Amino acid sequence: MTTSGGPGGGPEGPDQEPDVDLLAVRGEEPPSARVPLSRERILVAALEFIDEDGVGALTMRRLGARLGVEAMSLYRYVPGREDLLDGVVDTLVTELDRDADVLTTPEHGWQDFLQRMAHGVRRMAVAHPRAFPLIASTPPEAPWLRPPLRSVRWVEAFLSGLLAEGFDDEQAVAVYRAFTSFLLGNLLLEVSHRGGAVGPLDLVEEEVPDHGLRDAPTVDRLSDLLTEDRSLQEFEESLESLIDRITTQVVAGSGA
Secondary structure (H helix, E strand, O other), X not given: OOOOOOOOOOOOOOOOOOOHHHHHHOOOOOHHHHOOOOHHHHHHHXXXXXXXXXXXXXXXXXXXXXXXXXXXXXXXOOOOHHHHHHHHHHHHHHHHHHOOOOOOOOOOOHHHHHHHHXXXXXXXXXXXXXXXOHHHHOOOOOOOOOOOOOOHHHHHHHHHHHHHOOOOHHHHHHHHHHHHHHHXXXXXXXXXXXXXXXXXXXXXXXOOOHHHHOOOHHHHHOHHHHOOOOHHHHHHHHHHHHHHHHHHHHHHHHOO
């Protein structure tokens, strides 16, 4: 019987699974016995891990240690890291289902419908800035789906909602493209300022050298203004501009 995790042995490291035999000696149940392992539990834990430590730090072994099981136990529910990340994206998107302000049908007009959905996606991105970039980097369930609306169900709700409001097929698809491009561009920029890794180099923590602004006196002088967080204001202004542009196009397309 091993005792490496308690008295007489070394402390458990962050990547080590708790010693089940030792827990039994202490009269404690292993975590997996207290809470049954499931795909949903694994995905929730993976999202929490990414929120705290980032995507780059996530491994099956570390996630297993977090759940109190060996890494091999996870493969029954998630075949590998790629499937794990796909599941995390699905978990993120389903947060829209729990957002009481997001509507699945345009109950108060299409403008209100888009406003609610846009702010719901932003709330999800701001709540999970380190995980949100996965929406843009993992393959969708259908190759023509555009992030951040990565769910066929939500794309169906989006398009059918616009059609119910009088948009024709081409108009609905054009709005879908413009809306998703607006969301992805704005939100990736925002989460990058909140610690989200939007590129491979972002996974490497580096200090900015002191001489970084030596040859850029204007940037240095305006740095306070440049670092002001106006993300929400810019998001709302851009969204209003998008809706105004869509309104103009719809009116022009209708011949009114």
